[in-house]
Amino acid sequence: MTALVALCLPPFAATSRADGRSSNVSLVNPFIGTTGASSTEYGGMIPSTAPPFGMTRWSPMTRDNYVSRTPYHLNDPKITGFIGTHQPAIWMGDSGYVVGMPGVGAVKTAAADRGLAFTHADETASPARYTVNMQTGAGQTLRTEMTATSRVGSLRMTYPHGAESNFVLQATRPGITGQVHVDPRAREITGYNPDRQDSDLGPFKAPHFKGYFVARFDTPFAGYGTATGATQYEGRADRTDGNVSAYVRFPSGTQKVQVRIATSFISVTQARANLAAEVPDDQSFEQTVARTRAQWSGKLDRVDLTGATPDQKAVFYTAMYHALQYPSEMSEHGRYYSAYDDKVHSGVSYTGYSTWDTYRAENAFLTLFAPERINGMVTSMLQDYQQGGWLPMWKNITETNIMVGTNADSIIAEDMAKGFTGFDRELAYRAVYKDAMTPPDRDTELDFHDREQGTPVEARAGLTTYKRNGWVAADHTSEAGSRTLDYAYEDWAVAQIAKKVGKTADAHMFLARSNNYKKLFNTSTGFMQSRNLDGSWADGGFTEGDQWVYTLDVLHDIPGLIALKGGDEKFASWLDSYFAGGHNNHTNEPSHQAAYLYDYAGQPWKTQEQVRRIARTNYANSPDGLSGNEDCGQMSAWYVLSSLGIYPVNPASAQYAVGSPFFDKAVLRLPASSRPLVISAPGAAAKPYVQSLSLNGRSITEPSLSQTDLVRGGHLKFTMSSAPQAWAATTAPPPPNPEPAYDMGCAGCAGSRSAR
Known part of the structure; x- marks a missing residue:
């Protein structure tokens, strides 16, 4: 992207760390994402000050903020105030x-x-x-x-x-x-x-x-x-x-x-x-x-980079700064106001849950870098379920019904797969079971279009026809294609939770239902396509994407998707057309996993190429350095994880696809780890391709790592090359079979294992 203004203002005097080095807090550029070519489709960020997950962020104010307008924009000439804001994202109020x-x-x-x-x-x-x-x-x-x-x-x-x-x-x-x-x-x-x-x-x-x-x-x-x-x-x-x-x-x-x-x-x-x-x-x-x-140093100084340029460091640590703001605290020293029942309760609560965005990579980022928060965040969602009847879809103080799907199902499944146990697992299952089985009120009367007013909690809108036919009917419910594909993935996530709580029959039922994505595949066109109630094909019906993007929206069964597309070679060729045709739109989240799908089709070197290209063209150390809305940390979480060489294509599996690390070395002192994780990739700047990979001396021959691999620490060694390599071309990532990394509930994430 072309920078509108080359603004990178000098930070305040650096604070020293225990090892004598300057804190990485000094490398953050809070002006990244504060302007762009569009009035709304840019980062939508503000140069706010507050600690990680702060309840109220304080920002200079250059304009009145409301939906699709934040209180600070770099191009405004005057300051009219200093605002204590609870606006979580540019397109929320x-x-x-x-x-x-x-x-x-x-x-x-x-x-x-x-x-x-x-x-x-x-x-x-x-x-x-x-x-x-x-x-x-x-x-x-x-x-x-x-x-x-x-x-x-x-x-x-x-x-x-x-x-x-x-x-x-x-x-x-x-x-x-x-x-x-x-x-x-x-x-x-x-x-x-x-x-x-x-x-x-x-x-x-x-x-x-x-x-x-x-x-x-x-x-x-x-x-x-x-x-x-x-x-x-x-x-x-x-x-x-x-x-x-x-x-x-x-x-x-x-x-x-x-x-x-x-x-x-x-x-x-x-x-x-x-x-x-x-x-x-x-x-x-x-x-x-x-x-x-x-407080910021306690997070940002857990990662040290070698071989990163000053601009790359600014982008990386600003991305951490952005991602560690969400979701935000709503409780106040042991009590919180619930807008669901309009009462004050005891406990811990969070808001700003943009789950449709954040289930993809932001939650995985939090399980690594803020594990001490995870149990409280899940408990907060379960409290919302108890007080409002449903898990949050897009909670901005209370449910707003924005976006589609019940993606809290994925977040809870991911946290359980990664060993977090400090919340009521039985209550969690009751909540996700309701998501998967109970249609919203008036489901057969309303089409639940975007920002429709006067509706009940949307939950899985169109679930009535989804349960009957295996797809959400496009002539009855808006965004039906996206909903069908999301519900299939969420069914898979619910099945994982069912396994954890001993509901074996339910798990089998939801696993079978997770194959519903196949019912949207139009064999005559090779694309996913929405369907009407009578089974006929319908036009449109997708959320922040088109048929190209949503044909790849099968996070839980990529081998099954590849089979529908005719096998590895044909699928990889189709991906080539997808990228060459400009269909990958990184400003919207349904495209975020696309580059990593070459890993599953025997051409991981193309994943490595595309990840580098996407990072280079969508992130920069400038005020317009975010190509799309931050979306509560998802844009930044993609960059942080991708720059380290990993990405959670199927978040609820507790597995990460391997990409291409950007830096010679990254040392991660993860809060739940007993020793640092050292990711080395000598010459990475000029060598984007992976020639070999080992973990603590053990050769890794498939482009996949688990949460366990990461939180146990040690040495993850990439050998890089300037030319495409055959590494992992014959060994696709394994089928998802989530197992706990640690018992994280929650003494293991309070810092007792920390190396810092």
Whole structure:
């Protein structure tokens, strides 16, 4: 891709690690993915600061955010605020956000009036701190620094000398009724914002949902007021209204001000407790920066690369930074608000579950790099099932019914296959069994088109006809081709869970049903094709892809797909046409496994070629360096795993297809491993082809590795070549037969085995 702007801003001073080297946190470029040629089809990322999986991410704000629009875009000329956002992806909405903005001179409470110009030369970002100098007049700048914990944002302002200083806290926008309260004695502004921009999606309306906040200043107020839009009410401490905000002015001559803004989904009282727990009054701004940076260091410094260029390192560690943001925490120190039943519960909870995207590689990435989170994430999904009746499809605070399929089935099957046991396995089976066997309400009445409003939980829409005929009927249900293929794979995943809990008969039934993908194969065209209720072929019916892409969407039975296509040679030739014809669209997830399918057809060197090409053309160290939406970590997880030479074509199998490592050496200190995994591939930059592979001295002759191979550590040695090689050409990956890597439930993922 051609970079629009060659922006790679210098990081803050590097922190040293125990081994004396600079932390890899310094290599992250948070501006990757902040712009692109399209207004929506780019990375959709923001230069946010928060720890891994932070509940509230803090970002400079250059525009109002909503569905298909994030709060920061690199090309915007002004900053209108600093937002505590819960927006998980560009094409989802925000919920319970809060915005703060410093100003000079007359107080400006309307967003349209308060923007301040800035340049990227005066802007610096890292995962733990963001700094910008905004222009307030001739030769004057207002400096704002920002850091954050999971639930608290901290802003430090340096106002121009001699200027009258103020700060505006906006709770809601026009049409949204919120509340603000100013307490000058406590030097606080408190309130709430009930806005859920996706509230028109899904059946759960969460009538009591609010994003609460407590903003505590370190400087006394010289004056204060409340406002609705540009209309101000000087000296008025309370206001419940639409487009509501509060403001404070500081004493004349004030230059340095710090404000800590705590957030909560539970109450103002809980927000105040979050403030005390995460950024107490005696904790300095620099201490907060250091603690958040240390959390990132604890993840990013587990991987060291040799033979990577500076740009490759920036892309790699930024990809880790992106992937480690999802899903985000929703619980608050042992309690959480559930939008499914509109109540507060005890436990751990997560949100931002884009399961249709993330089941492919993001979850596999998390099982390797954040295994301590996995049991809690599964438990969170099971709580959603208990409180809302179904596992999440696309949870953005609550179910939104976005995308197709019940891909939580795959995530749970994968986690169980990899040995995670710290959740209720019987409850998990009941949940996935319901996904697979119970049609959604009104299944025969609604077509469940994209973002359809007023629908029940979509779950497996069209399951009625799928169970009857073996396919979702295209003349009754939207996106029927994609759904059929997804349901077949998910049936396979449910079968694996059934085996684990001793439901042998169910396992056989679901395995048989997983062959339904064959019913979409049109032998006269060689493509997968949607079908109507009467069995006739239908046009379209695919989600973010076409018949070329979806003909490859058989993750659980690639040998069966190859047989349908006429065998290895014909299948590989068809793949050649697929890539040569430009049908592989890496910006959308159904294409993500395609390059690895040559492994299964006896031509793994073509996998090695294509993976390198895809990485080269879709990822770059520039603001437009993501070709498509990040999609809650999936785009970045693809890059991280592919750059290490592996990819989970069938995630629920606990196996990885082998590709082509990008670097001479990668040392991985995985949290659940007792020793590092060293992946060596000398000369990889100029030698993309695998000549041989060994693991701890044992020759690997098939293009496949297991989770066990990786988490046990040791030496994974690639011998690379500049020309295509016959390695693994006669030994396809084995049939999926998942076995636990370790008992991960969960002492083995808390760090006790860590080498760091």
